[in-house]
Amino acid sequence: MSVLKDSLIPYIPQGWQTDLFEPVVTQFLIWSAIVGVLVLGWMFYAFFRYTDDGEIPEDAPQAGVFPAERGSNRVELIWTVGPLILVTWLTYISLAPLDYYWDIPDDDDTIVVQVTAQQWFWTFTYEDGTSTINELYVPANTEVVLEFKALDVIHSFYIIELGVKEDIPPNVDTEAWFDSGLLEPGNYLIQCTEYCGEDHSNMLATLIVAEE
Numbered sequence: 001m002s003v004l005k006d007s008l009i010p011y012i013p014q015g016w017q018t019d020l021f022e023p024v025v026t027q028f029l030i031w032s033a034i035v036g037v038l039v040l041g042w043m044f045y046a047f048f049r050y051t052d053d054g055e056i057p058e059d060a061p062q063a064g065v066f067p068a069e070r071g072s073n074r075v076e077l078i079w080t081v082g083p084l085i086l087v088t089w090l091t092y093i094s095l096a097p098l099d100y101y102w103d104i105p106d107d108d109d110t111i112v113v114q115v116t117a118q119q120w121f122w123t124f125t126y127e128d129g130t131s132t133i134n135e136l137y138v139p140a141n142t143e144v145v146l147e148f149k150a151l152d153v154i155h156s157f158y159i160i161e162l163g164v165k166e167d168i169p170p171n172v173d174t175e176a177w178f179d180s181g182l183l184e185p186g187n188y189l190i191q192c193t194e195y196c197g198e199d200h201s202n203m204l205a206t207l208i209v210a211e212e
């Protein structure tokens with residue numbers, strides 16, 4: 001199990017809150033693999049079983065005809081209830097991380113930064129009214145709330161090291177937050193992750209976490 005996981009998730013960022021998110025990612029990964037093998041396995045079986053080699057098997061399905069006599073309530077039940085249980089389970093284990101991420105802190109020492117996205121740069125405006133372009137400065141060990149606005153098309157804000165990502169559609173105000181205490185002081189990459197035009201790939205910024 002961990003070999004599979006290690007090869008598919010070779011890099012876990014330092015601020016990624018592994019104990020909160022990693023079990024969920026692992027579960028999604030394992031179940032995706034199992035469902036993928038079942039679906040692809042059945043598909044390839046059907047390819048070979050029903051390949052037209054000049055002789056059509058007697059029980060081959062006919063195009064446009066639903067073979068009602070081959071129906072099976074048991075199979076219907078299994079592929080209805082099975083996925084239902086699986087999706088319910090995956091939803092259930094996602095609730096705690098989502099609750100954590102969606103619960104935007106509102107403490108006295110929380111700072112709020114206005115983030116404006118436009119083709120093709122980021123503007124960060126701080127509580128004292130100053131702003132910086134393509135550089136987001138935050139103090140160490142602080143909860144930082146980001147309030148997003150897009151001036152033209154949709155963009156998406158992504159701090160890779162933290163796994164924090166938020167879409168910014170025009171005319172819709174969105175929010176995200178992070179705890180800078182999860183990161184060592186230093187510089188971290190911020191990327192636009194929603195294709196937003198010609199220079200989308202250059203729509204980068206730097207998160208700068210100050211020394212304490």
Ligand SMILES: [Cu+2]
Pocket residue numbers: 117118120154155156192193194195196200203
């Ligand atoms: Cu963009």
